[in-house]
Amino acid sequence: MRFVDIIHKKRYKEELTDEEIQFFIDGVVDGSIPDYQISSLLMAIVLNGMNERETSYLAKAMMHSGDVLDLSSIEGIKADKHSTGGVGDKTSMALGPMVAACGLKVAKMSGRGLGHTGGTLDKLESIEGLNCFLTEKQFKKQVQEIGISIIGQTGDLVPADKKLYALRDVTGTVESIPLIASSIMSKKLACGSDTILLDVKYGEGAFMHTIEDATKLAEAMISIGNSLGRNTMAMITDMNQPLGNTIGNALEIREAIDTLKGYGPKDFTELCMQAAEIMLIQGKVAKDKEEARAMLEEAISSGKAFEKFKQMVKAQGGNVAMIDDPSLLPQSKYKTEIKSRQSGNVKLLHSEKLGVLAMQLGAGRATKDEDVNHAVGLELNCKRGNKVNVGDIICYVYHDEDLKQEWIDELYNAFEFTDEDVENRPLIEKILS
Ligand code: URA
Helix, strand or coil, X not given: CCHHHHHHHHHCCCCXXXXXXXXXXXXXXXXXXXXXXXXXHHHHHHHXXXXXXXXXXXXXXXXXXXXXXXXXXXXXXXXXXXXXXXXXXXXXXXXXXXXXXXXXXXXXXXXCCECCECCHHHHHCCCCCCCCCCCHHHHHHHHHHHCEXXXXXXXXXXXXXXXHHHHHHHHCCCCCHHHHHHHHHHHHHHCCCCEEEEEEEXXXXXXXXXXXXXXXXXXXXXXXXXXXXXXXXXXXXXXXXXXXXXXXHHHHHHHHHHHHCCXXXXXXXXXXXXXXXXXXXXXXXXXXXXXXXXXHHHHHHCCHHHHHHHHHHHHCCCCCHHHHCHHHCCCCCEEEEEECCCCEEEEEECHHHHHHHHHHHCCCCCCCCCCCCXXXXXXXCCCCCCEECCCCEEEEEEECCCCCHHHHHHHHHCEEEECCCCCCCCCEEEEEC
């Protein structure tokens, strides 16, 4: 087989066979196909797409390019959830303990953040001592014993994706539904859980800008998951404003704790509740949404969900005192109030601008090797649809260095006001299976 013939086929919109896709992935991993040829095929895929069969096979070949976790020694159904990345997205920290407190096993591997969306690991590492790098044995033992563990990737999972993603990043080939779907799903599949819930974001600051594109991506990922025997469902959710009120590592942990105790922000709480309902049904812990909701409400009001988070933190070596008293979490030197210069109803909160600002304050990283500052970030004091008067506090900035004027200007630019009523858009647009 000659790789140039495979490039030609895709260039002329022909369908690739399983053998050709396997040859591609094998060559990526063993280094026998040079980067320029890989990039050429990637661009042909971006331009001419892949059908359902090709995309599923690509995900499968990528999944088997490295280690695949076997969670079968853990009793019961193991659940996983994945978000395509959003500003202020601290869902795993609240949702995981909520469903684990209802008896579902959560075995979750997460990543670090890059760019304007923070990573779950960075947020968890705000908690002093918490170890996100357990061995596979420790990870499985923890899921078996307390029902939940959230860690970074162990072993050599999906080396093909590491190579392909690095090339896509520098060759303008990230935005492609078959490439994104196979990249995300190969990693989810290699993590070994039985059920997968995908939170596919649309809007500003998300990979997919429209509901239609987010739906296409979700359908591609569901088809991959189901074709490989994993119960896969997806929610299409709005990223046209940050999720919850906080953006920044320790600030988001504090908000996740509030939510586990039943007093989190309304939008974030509702997203967690609806996602948790789906996960409990997928995991056969609840028979329908009503039963799931009742279990979740009990887990929160009884304190079991909060206790589950504490158990997880303790098992991973974290300082539990910080969970009991979030004022012990890393604190920034300064907290500055930002007051509105306008009156009106909040029409738009530009997620991407706010995410980039939080990153500039130090909460995220612009390049892979930077450290994050766990203490800094933003706390919104209004959300879309709220009425604001001149002088009202719209946001708090948590920072360690002096605020630059350009950041303050950009912060004001992130808020848009109108005198008209603001349409109440649903956070969860639809649920797909
Ligand atoms: N996240 C991934 O893991 N892969 C992509 O291609 C895009 C987002």
